[in-house]
Amino acid sequence: MSSFRPVSEQLAYLRKGSVEIIRESDLRERLEKSFKSGVPMRIKAGFDPTAPDLHLGHTVLIRKLKHFQDMGHTVIFLIGDGTGLIGDPTGRNATRPPLSREQLDANAETYKAQVFKLLDPAKTEVRYNTEWLLKLGYEGFVRLTAKFTVSQMLEREDFHKRFQEEKPISVHELLYPMMQGYDSVMLKSDVELGGTDQKFNLLVGRELQRADGQPPQIVLTMPLLEGLDGVQKMSKSYGNYVGITETPQEMFGKLMSINDVLMWRYYELLTDATVPEIEQMQAEVAEGKLHPMRAKKDLAKRIIADFHGDAEAQQAERIWAGSHSQVMIEVPPETPIASDVPLTDDLTHEWPTLSSPQRPPEWRDLRPAGAVQRNDQGELLLRVDKLLVGAGICPSGSEAQRKRIAGAVSFIFYEPEYHVRPIHGPTYPLTSVPFKTVVKLGKTMCKVYISGRINE
16 A cells, blocks of 8 residues: 555645646656655755745745655755855846855755754755766766757846846856756756746756656746735845744744735745645635634744744744734724715714624724834824724835825714814824724725724
């Protein structure tokens, strides 16, 4: 009896989060071959040790390696200490300065310590491509480079763009895809994983394997993970990253700041949850059975537990709750209005009574992290920009700030008497809770009710 799970089950799990599989029919065929023979496939992903620390964006590929490992296959964590001397030109509009051998070696050691928080070290091959690149020799090098033309290399998008813009392309950069492809030949990989920006390099590996008489590897590309802002890819240079060596408290706070749409993206790419499990959670949120805040907290704990353990993840949640969850913000669906006339009774009669914890069923809870905070004096402050983004009125904090400064934001009050207060500052003092108002931006408005209940 095979030790592997059924092929259809493997394929469904391995497909999760992927952008492209070249070709999926080939992957199914090799999975079936492994299932029948009991011989695991060889799965490769390479990482150049160009920085000392990894962030969650890097772990997308590592987790997909783990998924193959969970299915019983052999995973190869390839440290590109040889290709790192060149520096991957992917996405670069200028030549990357090469790192020293000492820097590469030091970074490689930290990589090994970090990746084994996800991968099983007993079931992982750790390889360095200097094992074969340094032995290639002059003749081998010439024979390898003779398999490709300069025009083929210039088909690569970033090279082509730099060529058109008359920006320099160093000869050693043109070698990078060939060196990465040669890794696949030497490792006899069945599957190579990479980001969507690596597709050209991965396809070079297929060609070199074919030329060597090997079955060409299957290429599985994964998306580049969006950072905390939900816009730019996760990067230290953008400041929108979560480092896997950060403290559990730092990680939890950062993860709680993401929007609800990005939350599901992180569930898909940064956890081992299956597609049916994620779809079930989404359905429960839509039906009101699961609060988005609860789902986001569970996401943060899942991720943190992988790198720091369950106990630290639970403690991080308790610390975060003590400093961020003093109030709840409830917002009904936004309602466009045709003019700037005062709101009528039919827009205000559904306020929840202050003596009751119940709220109208059509209201939805909005609990954006950091929208309500205490200052050093213990006073509650409503952060206006956070509220506007969380309520869906503004797409980003910068847009909310621009609208607010321009005088487009107002709070409308009905008690003790009707009045409109323009909001220009970044915070609004909450002298007491419960607090209720109507937030108005141009011709869009929504009701906001801030209770004194603690978030669950």
